[in-house]
Amino acid sequence: MQIYVCVKHVPDTAATITVVGEAGYNDTACKFIINPYDEYAVEEAVQRVEKAGSGEVVVVTVGPEAAVSTMRAAMAMGAHRGIHVKVEGQFLDSTLTSLALKAAIEQDGTPNIIFTGRNAVDTEGFQTQYRLAAAMNLPVVSEVVNLEINDGQAIVQREVGGGTRETLEMKLPCIIGATKGLNEPRYPKFPDIMKAKKKELKEIDFDQLGLDTSVDQTELLKLEAVPERSSAQIMQGSVREQVNELVRILTEKDKVL
Amino acid sequence: MAKIGVFIETDKDEVKKTNFGAITAALDGGKNEVVALLMGVDANSAQETLAAYGAQKIVQVTVDSADLTASPDLQARALADAIQHFALEGLIGLASARGRDVFARLSAFLNVTLASDCVGINFEDKTVRKSHFSGKTIATIKLNSDLLLCALRPNAIEAQKALADSQVESYAASVDAPGLVKVLEVKKGDTAKMDLTEADVIITGGRPIDAAENYKMLEECAELLGAAVGASRAAVDAGFAPHSMQVGQTGKTVSPRLYIGCGLSGSVQHFAGMKTSKVIVAINTDKDAPIFQKCDYGIIGDMFEVVPVLTEILREQTGQ
Ligand SMILES: Cc1cc2nc3c(=O)[nH]c(=O)nc-3n(C[C@H](O)[C@H](O)[C@H](O)COP(=O)(O)OP(=O)(O)OC[C@H]3O[C@@H](n4cnc5c(N)ncnc54)[C@H](O)[C@@H]3O)c2cc1C
Ligand SMILES: Nc1ncnc2c1ncn2[C@@H]1O[C@H](COP(=O)(O)O)[C@@H](O)[C@H]1O
Numbered sequence: 001m002q003i004y005v006c007v008k009h010v011p012d013t014a015a016t017i018t019v020v021g022e023a024g025y026n027d028t029a030c031k032f033i034i035n036p037y038d039e040y041a042v043e044e045a046v047q048r049v050e051k052a053g054s055g056e057v058v059v060v061t062v063g064p065e066a067a068v069s070t071m072r073a074a075m076a077m078g079a080h081r082g083i084h085v086k087v088e089g090q091f092l093d094s095t096l097t098s099l100a101l102k103a104a105i106e107q108d109g110t111p112n113i114i115f116t117g118r119n120a121v122d123t124e125g126f127q128t129q130y131r132l133a134a135a136m137n138l139p140v141v142s143e144v145v146n147l148e149i150n151d152g153q154a155i156v157q158r159e160v161g162g163g164t165r166e167t168l169e170m171k172l173p174c175i176i177g178a179t180k181g182l183n184e185p186r187y188p189k190f191p192d193i194m195k196a197k198k199k200e201l202k203e204i205d206f207d208q209l210g211l212d213t214s215v216d217q218t219e220l221l222k223l224e225a226v227p228e229r230s231s232a233q234i235m236q237g238s239v240r241e242q243v244n245e246l247v248r249i250l251t252e253k254d255k256v257l
Numbered sequence: 258m259a260k261i262g263v264f265i266e267t268d269k270d271e272v273k274k275t276n277f278g279a280i281t282a283a284l285d286g287g288k289n290e291v292v293a294l295l296m297g298v299d300a301n302s303a304q305e306t307l308a309a310y311g312a313q314k315i316v317q318v319t320v321d322s323a324d325l326t327a328s329p330d331l332q333a334r335a336l337a338d339a340i341q342h343f344a345l346e347g348l349i350g351l352a353s354a355r356g357r358d359v360f361a362r363l364s365a366f367l368n369v370t371l372a373s374d375c376v377g378i379n380f381e382d383k384t385v386r387k388s389h390f391s392g393k394t395i396a397t398i399k400l401n402s403d404l405l406l407c408a409l410r411p412n413a414i415e416a417q418k419a420l421a422d423s424q425v426e427s428y429a430a431s432v433d434a435p436g437l438v439k440v441l442e443v444k445k446g447d448t449a450k451m452d453l454t455e456a457d458v459i460i461t462g463g464r465p466i467d468a469a470e471n472y473k474m475l476e477e478c479a480e481l482l483g484a485a486v487g488a489s490r491a492a493v494d495a496g497f498a499p500h501s502m503q504v505g506q507t508g509k510t511v512s513p514r515l516y517i518g519c520g521l522s523g524s525v526q527h528f529a530g531m532k533t534s535k536v537i538v539a540i541n542t543d544k545d546a547p548i549f550q551k552c553d554y555g556i557i558g559d560m561f562e563v564v565p566v567l568t569e570i571l572r573e574q575t576g577q
Contacts, residue, residue: 011390013390013391013506013525013526013529014525014526016393017390017393017394019394023396025390025394036506036507037507093370095368095370121390121391121506122389122390123389123396124373124374124387124388124389124391125373126352126357126361126373126374127361127364127365127371127373129361130361130362130364130365131361131364131365133365134362134365134366134368135365138437139330139437139438140362140437140438141438142357142358142361143354143357143358145500155441158354159354159500159501160353160354160355160443161268161353161354161355161452161453161454161455161501162268162445162446162447162450162451162452162455162501163445163446163447163450163499163501164443164444164445164446165443165444165446166440166442166443166444167440167441167442167443167444168329168438168439168440168441169438169439169441170437170438170439171437179507180500180507180508181500215368216368216369216370216401216402217370217401218370218371218372218398218399218400218401219398219399219401220396220397220398221384221397221398221399222396222397223389223394223395223396223397224394224395224396224397225393225394226388226392226393226394226395226532228550228551229537229551229552229553230550231549231550232539232548232549232550232551232552232553232554232555233553233554233555234544234549234554234555234556234557235554235555235556235557239556239558239562239563239566240566240570242556242558242563243556243563243566243567243570244570246538246554246556246567247567247570247571247574249554250515250536250538250554254515254535254536254553256458256514256515256535256536257458257482257515
């Protein structure tokens, strides 16, 4: 099994994001991590290869120089090597990202499966995996919580709201967008972290891929901090008095009851 | 005036009420003409409800000799064909699990820009507003394609009635390629439970709920509130609730008019999924719990005491 896993380098979800200029943020002030959904993707890929006793897991990242730390984290989880497409700038449109991922993967080998996450937690795009699939003419299912592979077919399950579960089938090679529930990502142990430092990491400049960048793109015009709500108005009195007061406010003032 | 389509989502042959906000958004205060596109349900039965919010044309999209529910790829392709047939300048829908999937397929197939999970849309300058960084920032994004594709966060835009003269049509889309992905089975969830993303009111129990059966207390209260019941990740991970009930970064993103959080500390990741609620209430034993710093109303107290009183008061009021 030749498996590629698309992994994005993103600010920690708990990090404070300070907006800088019109459409940027201070990325030197926050901790970066592997996109949490991509951890499920890496774990699934590594488990598949471990179980089969053969095959290879290759991490592919389109990102800045600093993304190496995220790639090493994925390698510490068991990925064998990495391909780093280097870009400058904080945001890259998802169409261009998918074209870069496609070019990097195709230059490297022939995938049986490509794993991605369900979305990146920075730009919350929910679409790169679909664009990659369309560009490579592969089937794709995202938000996958269960995966079985039989005879060159992938049987996957996803949740579609209200607790409803859908089972879908597609032929390999295919693209699978992982989400919580698919597995429990491992915490790498110290020796694994050390070993990961020595694993092969290929670097390619985005510009070297020779992509057609005249495609339709989204453009980030503005980034604004969302003000937090201020402190709550706290109810007073006995439990009954507090609840009565709350119900009155919600009914009369906010008209939400 | 632009002609804008709205992809209508249905559940058990009923139009989901979260579609109405999407119609309101598409109508843009009467500046646009709205074409509602339905699949797999009878458009006649939906006419009255959709026209009440301003849909002028209600179209049942079918594909000859194929079952549209059998493949999400087929649905995306049928939509692509319908967009062309009706000369739509944009297609709006919901960023529900299904909507996110269909819109992403459609945009990739047509090579058109897309923004998913939007909370605002401006047709004049083709920009949308959406969350970046787990709700900590709002991005304004320009969609540069001619066709405007946008999936809206359910309930982010309030529905407004705007009765329209409407006409019902049926359109047989032509789809040449078979879908690459095939639906084998759909297992319905607990039908008694309301879908979180659809709910106007949500009451959530966090880690201190302590046992699956204790959600009954919240369910009783939810019934009177017309609410859905949610859970935090800590409660889900402890096995007290299924993942389908989880609200937050790794769970559902919701925007109800009222969100009542019981026993929630107020983590960034939980707030990422419910911050856009209109009014947030917290019930927590700890007066210093971070949630009190970022909600509208608070009750300092034990949820096992407070919630039953709330249920009782609501029951007295509704006379049930
Ligand atoms: C990548 C990532 C993604 C995540 N995604 C999500 C997500 O999608 N959703 C999510 O919820 N979390 C998510 N989390 C976890 C999140 O960080 C918190 O750990 C979690 O939300 C805490 O859940 P809680 O508020 O229920 O529990 P706690 O943090 O344990 O808080 C419990 C609160 O209840 C109060 N309390 C105790 N007893 C009572 C009582 N009897 N009555 C009233 N109050 C009481 C306590 O004072 C405390 O404030 C994520 C974390 C990470 C790292
Ligand atoms: N720059 C990137 N490098 C590698 N993978 C990416 C990148 N951007 C997105 N992806 C993958 O695509 C998924 C969906 O991302 P998005 O469409 O941005 O929400 C992520 O979970 C990643 O697996």
